[in-house]
Amino acid sequence: MSLFSKKQSKKRGQVMIIIVLFFVSISMVIIFGVVNPLVRHISMARSVSISEKSFYTAEAAIEDVIYRYKFGLPVVSSNTFEIDGSSVSVTVTDGLNNKVVVATGDTNNYFRKIEAHLTAGAGVSFFYGLQTGTGGIFMSNNSIVKGNVYANGNISGNNGARITGSAYAANSASLNTNQSNELPLPPTESIQFGSSYNAQDVAQSFMVTETAPINKIAVYLKKVGTPGNLTVRIVNNNGDKPGTATLAQGTMSASLVTTSFGWVEIPLSSNPELVPGQVYWLVLDGGNNTSKYYIIGANSDYSNGVAKIGNQSTSVWNNTSPSGLDFYFKIFLGGLTGTINKVLIGSDAHAHTVTNSTVTANLYCQTGSGNNKSCNTSLPDPSPEAFPISDANIAEWKSAAESGGTVGSLNLSGTSSSLGPKKINGNLNVSNGYVLNVTGTVYVTGDINISNNATVKLSSSYGSNSGVVIADGNIYVSNNAVFAGSGQTGSYILLVSTNNSSNAINVYNNAGTVILNAQKGTINFANNAGAKSAVANRINLSNGATITYESGLINVNFSSGPSGGYDIVKWKEVE
Structure with a gap:
């Protein structure tokens, strides 16, 4: 090969290298042009993902605080913890009826902060020292209510019974025939009773359709010979026959x-106030004589009950003959007027009838006698006042308690512990100086007995x-047992019994901040007992019992339940 040819070949190799390097350079430029934004995008996406994790961590922490307020769980003012590998710091600052919650999420030093403003719910209002349903208020010697009193029934006192504020005894709803079986006339059937021992009495079951006190009853009957008087009873239901608990009674001459x-x-x-949907029995109770008895009209048209023939004293009842008959009757609800009798009243008195009372301010009534002044008839009679708590409120509280789990009966004595939220299947007994620190709503399916210097108080x-x-x-509540709030003004324990008995709540000493x-049963105060406020169907105050109302009860906020805990008024991300 000539020297010229070698030189030409060398030049062509250099050109090829340059071309390859050129294309490689261009390729690298293109690759970096594509890859670099992609890398930046991936890095940015990763940063956003981490940041979002911090955001959702902070948000979860805020929701946890709100959940705790809703269900009455403890909330600390400052806390740091981890959620799925991310750290979060939470602070809660108290204001006037509001709270500011700030949560800062931290994932690999990517921080996100959320702030929520919570305001206290509307609260439950206890306007009166005492408030009752149709059962009314009964005040024994020297018992005192320091505040106002409202009864959807009567207020009856005795020597030295005193109300320092105003007293209201409301009329019930207007009289109405709620249940009846009265047509056709003459009746198509009849039931004979009182002619033999086993057919001495007759009974008819019924159900009312509204909550109201029973006023009177009527029956459609005739007599054979000269039978004796009848005792007319309203009794409970016991397995599709009349029970033995007499709720109300009267005498038919x-x-x-x-x-x-x-x-x-x-x-x-x-x-008594009858409850819709609950079965009651109207019993006509008398003697027996083969020639002196009664016959009551009947048919088989009443759909809410059935008649029975038998003997109330032995609780032996049988079907009518023919079976399935209903005797003629009428149940009258409402129509009762409120009365106040033998009470010293420090302010105004409001009732249809006021007797034997001393009223410091205005005496508003339609009829009266034995009072220190005449009736001022310028105002209408007071109307029934609704109770401050509904069954739905109580159901919500029970649900809040159940969120903390369930245990069996507890017998606590001698030391101290914390409890709540918790449902107790059974009874709760606290005695002998035990201090029970309530950290959430407590629901007991059985009885509660607080005694012997025991203390039940709310957590701070x-x-x-x-x-x-x-x-x-x-x-x-007995033997110097006491209740206390959290230590702050406006904090109370609400003690609720859903029982409808005459011993729903029994207090034998001053119970403290409670x-x-x-609302379905009776509260009994004895032996100088007292409380801040009491609401029941009926309230009995024995000698020297004292109720001292506090103005703060007009708007009581609960950590869960009817006050709604806290409402969220602001929720935002902050720097």
Whole structure:
């Protein structure tokens, strides 16, 4: 090969290298042009993902605080913890009826901060020292209510019974025939009773359709010969036959009944409130004589009950003949007027009838006698006042308690512990100086007995909020047992019994910072007992019992339940 050829070949190799390097350079430029933004995008996406994790961590922490407020769980003012590998710091700052919650999420030093503003719910209002349903208020010697009193029934006092504020005794709803079986006339069937021992009495079951006190009853009957008077009873249901618990009774004079069918009305000595959907029995109870008895009109048209023939004293009842008959009757609800009798009243008195009372301010009534002044008839009679707590409120509190789990009966004595939220299947007994620190709503399916210097108080985490302890059974507070709030103004324990008995809540000493509620039953105060406020169907105050109302009860906020805990008014991300 010539020298020229070698030179030409070398030049061509150099050109090829240059071309290759050129294309490699261009390729690298293209690759970096594509890859670099992609890398930046991936890095940015990773940063966003980490940042979002910090955000959701902070948000979860805020939701945890709100959940705790809703269900009455403890909340600390400052806390740091981990959620799925991310750290979060939470601070809670108290304001006037509001809280500011700030949560800062931290994932690999990517920080996100969320701030929520919570305001206290509307609260439950306890406007009166005492408030009752149709059962009314009964005040024994020298018992005192320091505040106002409202009864959807009567207020009855005795020597030295005193109300420092105003007293209201409301009328019930207007009289109405709620249940009846009265047509056709003459009746197509009849039931004979009182002619033999096993057919001495007759009974008819019924159900009312509204919650109201029973006023009177009427029956459509005639007599054969000269039978004796009948005792007319309203009793409970016991396995599809009349029970033995008499809720109300009256006497039907035999002289009002003739030998022809006719309606006879019987007033009742007491006027309990009947509950819709619950089965009751109307019993006509008398003697037996083969020639002196009664016959009551009947048919088989009443859909809410059935008649039975039998003997109330032996609780032996049988079907009518023919079976499935319903006797003729009428159940009258409402129509009762409120009365106040023998009470010293420090402010105004409001009732249809006021007797034997001393009223410092205005006496508003339609009729009266034995008072220190005449009735001022310028105002209408007071109307029934609704209770401050509904069944739905109580159900929500029970749910809050159940969120903390369930245990069996507890017998606590001698030391101290914390409890709540918790459901107790059974009874709760606290005695002998034991200190029970309530950290959430407590629901007891049985009875509660607090005695012998025991203390039940709210955890300081409640702040200015109030807490709830509920029993489906009866509640007993005795021997210097006391209740206390969290230590802050406006914090109380609400003690609730859902029982409808005459011993729903029984207090034998001054119970301290507690509100008592037994809207279906009776609260009994004895031996100089007291509380801040009490609501029940009926309240009995024995000698020297004292209720001292506090103005703060007009708006009581609970950490869970009807006050709604806290409402969220602001939720935002901050720097």
